[in-house]
Amino acid sequence: MTKTAAALFAALSLTLCVSCARRDSGLAAGPDFQKKFQEALIAAKPGAVIELPEGRLDMDRALSLSVDNVTIRGKGIDKTILSFKNQKSGPAGLTVTSNAFTIEDLAIEDTKGDALKINGANGVTVRRVRTEWTGGPSDKNGSYGIYPVQCKNVLIEESASIGAADAGIYVGQSSNIVVRRSRAEANVAGIEIENSQFADVYENKSTHNTGGILVFNLPDLPVKGGGNTRVFNNEIVENNTQNFGAKGSMVAKVPTGTGVIVLATNHVEVFKNTIKDNNTTNVSVISYMTTGNPMNDATYYPFPEAIYVHDNTISGGGTAPSGEYADVLAPVVGKPMPAILFDGIVNPAKLAAGKRLPDDLRICIQNNGDANFMNYDAGGHFKHVSRDLKPYNCSLAPLAAVNLPAAAAAPPAGGN
C-alpha cells in the first residue's frame, strides 16, 4: 500500500471506528498528525466524530472541513491544543463550510489569521473551545477568534476567546444565535454581533478588551438589517485595553474603555448586566453618522431604533475617556463621563408628535440604578448636550428568546 493509500485507509478506519465504539481513535500526536487530521476531515462521512488526542499539536497550515454533520472533539479546552505558531499558509486555523457542525473541548492558538471561521453553515455548535493568541494583545494577532459568518442556528457556549486583534467572539450576517457562558478577554472587541438577526448573548464575561460587547449593523455587506438582539446577565467590566485594531477596521474606532455599544441596530434589549469600570463609558447607543465613515449604501439604515436598556447594574468608569470623547466631549461635560451615552441622532422622517420617535421605536433607558446619562448631541456638534433621562423613561415590549433547534439546549427564561 502506498503512503497515501495507507493514510486514506487510516483516516477511513478512524471515521468508522469512532462511529461504532467509544474508544480512542487512531489520530495520535506525532509528525504526521496534521496530514492525518486533514485527511480525516476530508474523508469524514456525515455523522462522523473526529476525536483528537491530548497535547500540543503543531500545525503549519490551515485546516478545513466541508462535510455536513461532523463533530470535532478534543480532550479539553486546555488539554487539546492546536497550535498554529508556525503557520506558513492558509488564511485561518480551521475553516468550516458545512452544516450541523460541532466542535468541542479544544483550543486553537496563535493562528496567523482568524482562528475558527465557519462560513455559511446551518447548525453550529462551539462548546468549550478556546481561541487564543498567547502573546497577549498585539496588532500581529489574527483578526477573529470564534467567527461564524452567514450562518443559521449558532450556539457558542462555555468557550473563550483571548487576544483577537479584531473581535474575540464575532457572529456576522447570521441569524438565530446564542452566545452564552463564555469569556472574552484582551481582544479589541470582546463579543460582537454584527448584521445579525435574533441573537441572545447572556451570562458571558467580557473583560480587559477595548470594548466589551458590541451590537453593530454596518453598511456595504450583503446581509444587512441587524436586530432583535438581547444582551443580558453578562459581566462587562474593565474593558480598558488600549485599542490595537488595524486602522481601517471598524473596531479600530472603538474607544478604549467601552462597555457596550449599540450601533445602528434595531430592536436591541440590554438588561440585567453588570457593567462597570469601563473608563470611557459603560453603555453607548449611536447612529452610523457618528462614526464619520462615508455612507454609499442606499439600502442601509443607519439609525438605532427600539433600544431598551434596563435593569442593569452600572458603576464606575468614565474616568479616562479616549478618542474623540476625550478630545471633544470630555472638555464639555467633564469627567467622569456619563455612564450611558446616546448620540441623539434619530431619523427626522420618523419623528412623530412632540418630536419623538413612535412609541415602539423609542430609545428607552430605565431602572439602571443611579447610572447617569447624556444625550451628547453628536449631530449638533455637542452644543445641546442633555443629561435629562426623562425623555427616555419608557419601556418596550420584551424581545422573544431565541429558540435553537433541538440539538442546542434552550436558553433559560430571559429574566423579563
Added chain:
Amino acid sequence: MLWGRPSACGGLPGRPAAGLIALTAALIPAACGTRSVRPHLTEPFPNKLSAWRLFIGDPAALKPNAGVIPYDLNTPLFSDYATKYRFVWMPPGTSATYNDTEAFDFPVGTIFSKTFAFPDADQGGKQRIIETRLLVKGQSGWVTLPYVWNREQTEATLDVAADPATVHWVHPSGTRYTIDYVIPNTNQCKGCHDRSKTVTPIGPKARNLNKDFSYPEGRFNQLAYWTKVGYLKGAPPPDRAPKLAVWDDPLTGTLDARARAYLDTNCGHCHNPRGPANTTGLYLTAAQTDPMRLGLCKVPVSAGQGSGDLLFDVVQGKPEESILIHRMESTTPKIMMPELGRSMVHQEGVALIREWIASLPGSCNAAKSGHL
C-alpha cells in the same frame, strides 16, 4: 460503469460536417479500445493518475489520449509562475451546453486536467511537474482530485492533503527561486471552485475560452473547435461571444479591460455574489459595474488586519492607499489575496492593477472625524 467499458472508445463524438472529417479523424488514434480514457464517476477514485489514461506514452510528456483536448485561457490565474497544461475530455456522444457568463454546463463524466510545472533549477531548467489536478463531473457532482508527481516524473499519486513541495526553479531571466509550493488539499480545491456551495469549474467560461489555440491540425478558435468536435453546443460564433482581454497583452484590450480581466480570473471566482467571499460585499467579476462593489471607496468591513491600516479597498488614483494592492503584495497568510494558491507576489499582475488604480478618476471622501 458505462464509460468504463474497455470497448468505450475515447474517440471524439459528433457529427463532422464536410471538411471537418479530416480534423476529427486526426484526433482518433488507430489504437482505440482498451487504451481509451477511463473515467470514474464514483468513489473510490484511482490512486494513480495513469489509471485515467488521459495521456499516452511518456507520462511526463502529457501527450493527450484520443478525445483529450488541450485548451488555454485568455487570462489565467496566477500560480507562482507555474507553467500550466490544461485538458478536457467528455464521454463519447456528450457535450457541454454553452453559457454566456457562467462556466458551461458539462455532462456527467467530463474530466478537466490541469498540470502545474516549473523549470527545475537543479536540473538545468528541465521541466519538473509538481501536480495534476483533476476536476471530474461524477454521478453526484464535481469532484476535485489532486495528484502529486514523483521526482522520477513517471507517475502521480492521489493525495487529498498533500504536504507543500519545495521547488527550486529558474525564471527565464535566470533568477533562481526556492518556494514552498502549496498543493491544495481537496477542501481547498472546493474553497475556490465554489458557487453557492456547489463545486463548479472556474476557467472554462466563454469569455476566457474565446481565443485561438494551436492544435496539431492548425490554429482555431477554441469555442469554434469545441463546437466542431462536438464538445459544445449552443455557442454563438466567436465574434459574438464575450471575450476577456489578455491581461498582459495591450493589443487585446484597454488598461481597464485588462485589469478587469485579471481581477475577474484571480479574484472573481470567490469575490462574487455566490462565491465564498460574498461575505465581504466586494465583487470583482468581469460583469460587475457598481463602483462600490468593485471596491472604489469601499470600507473594508470585515478585512480585519488585512486592511493594513488603509481605509478603502480601492482609492482612485492612489494605488498605495488601496487595500487591494496591499493584499496582492503580501505573502503573509492573513493578509495575502488570493488567500490560497500562491506563495509569491505576482509582480507583473500587481503592476497592472497599480496602473489601473492610478488611472481611475475621482477620489474618496476621507472619513470625517468620528467615533463609536
